[in-house]
Amino acid sequence: MKKTLLALVTSVVLAALASAPAFAASHGKKKQRKAAAQAQHQPAPVRDGEAEARLIEIYRLIGAAQSRQALAKAEKLVRDHPNFQLAQLAYGDLLNAQSRPVRAFGDVPDSVAKTGAQMLTELREESQLRMRALRERPPAGAIPAQFLQLSPRNRHAIAVDASRARLYLFENTAQGLKLLADYYISVGKLGIEKSVEGDLRTPLGVYFVTSNLDPKSLKDFYGAGALPINYPNPYDAKRGKTGSGIWLHGTPPNQFSRSPKATDGCVVLANPDLLRIIRTVEVRTTPVVIAQNLRWVAQTHADPEGKRFADTLQAWRAAKGTGDVSRVLGFYTPDFSGNGKTLAEWTPVLKGELDRARGRNVQLKDLSYLRWTDSADTMVVTFGELVEGARTGATKRQYWVRQGTQWKIFFEGVIG
Known part of the structure; x- marks a missing residue:
């Protein structure tokens, strides 16, 4: 096989495999399960990630100049997954390499390259993205x-x-x-x-x-x-x-x-x-x-803005416990929307909640918040709101936006 094809995959695959022991270990376990299934004369089940792992193994063998082994595995992969177009392309390259130099990944005849140029480009991009994801693994933990x-x-x-x-x-x-x-x-x-x-x-x-x-x-x-x-x-x-x-x-x-x-x-x-x-x-x-x-x-990373937000959320909770409507409204944006209601239309709903709580503490159960930052800095917050002494409460979702140094609620709704 010509050096051009080897150069395409060697550096990427070998570096990827060296930095992805979890991937390799997972693949090894899958191969063991597959061998056990075959030993029982039963077809191996199709598992998530299995076809990609087999394709990457073919790339690895190509990079190690083990073209015969790669060809055998590619033939079996396309037999098991005949609709896996990227595997078909790799198999075609390996077949071509037996009779002539392979110039590049997806080295099809010029006539085919012209008529299927878009598909060939897409398959090459797919291959590069799959290999990039293997090479650039998330840091452990x-x-x-x-x-x-x-x-x-x-x-x-x-x-x-x-x-x-x-x-x-x-x-x-x-x-x-x-x-x-x-x-x-x-x-x-x-x-x-x-x-x-x-x-x-x-x-x-x-x-x-x-x-x-x-x-x-x-x-x-x-x-x-x-x-x-x-x-x-x-x-x-x-x-x-x-x-x-x-x-x-x-x-x-x-x-x-x-x-x-x-x-x-x-x-x-x-x-x-x-x-x-x-x-x-x-x-x-x-x-x-x-x-x-x-x-x-x-996971132990401390986000300073996340800490400030958590403090603001607890201040909102404490304000609800006071029963003071004006104090609670200070946490909402003027363009607030609550299930189609404007802030003015929603204020009576809020007042009703505070009246029913009668100044009792409000607890936030099963609290989660996720941060999204683009043109604005926002938090998506979900929690169960439980008034002290009550057995049940509503599950709510709020959307907060950072305005300067302050966090404000621009949406609130009951989801359960």
Whole structure:
């Protein structure tokens, strides 16, 4: 095999594998499970991340100049996943390399390159993004900076890094967030930062899974299922953003994965990966952060602004316990909206809450808050509000915005 192809993958793959022992260990366990299944004369189940792990192993073998082994594994991969176009392309390169030098990844005849130029470009980009995600692993124990505090009710969390075409799935444990898995994803045809209906872009922000759609009710286009999210959220609505129907969903039967920018605005995963997420996360309580670039921080990282916000939130709680309407209203923006009510229309609702509390302390149970910063600095806060002595209370969600040195509420609503 010519040096040109080796140079394409050697430095990237070997550096990636050296910095990703968890990935390699996971892949090894999958191979052991697969061998055990074959020993019982049963086909190995299709597992999340399995096809990508096998593709990366093929790249590794190419980088190590073990073309025969790579070819054998590529042949088996395309047999197991005939709709995995990127694997087909790698297999074609390996076949070509047996008879002639391979000039570049996806070295197809010139006539094919002309007619399929766009697809070839997309497959090359997909390959580069998959390998970049392997090479640039999140620091051990780090989490996205948006996750300031999650309650035990947030059993899982999702973060999407659009620049890396990657979705990260976390479990919320007693020791903090634990990265369970990460997957290649596709976003909108025209990229990110959705603003209006039909702009073919994926929204950026903090969202929540709102439902789990039965795949039997969906067209084949959506694959193994769909998890809608709450776009537009109140912050989106405040900025005049429109549109709907943003889902995490799968791929049609003839496509294992889609190109990095291929959707109408949804986040799309390979079906085995989506099924893992569907089986894992919970509706309504699972946050989904979609960012252009995720910033990873240590879980013990102290965010000074997060501490200031936490103090402000507790001051709001204490003010509610006093029963003083004017004092509580000082925490709200003039353009506040509460389930369609203006601040003036919502004030009687607030007064009614304070009258029923009769000056008793207000407790915030299962408190979580996530920070989102773009043109403004915002917090998405969810909690159960319980008046001292009461057995039950409402579950609320608030959106706060930083105005200078102060935090103010611009949306509040009951969600349960």
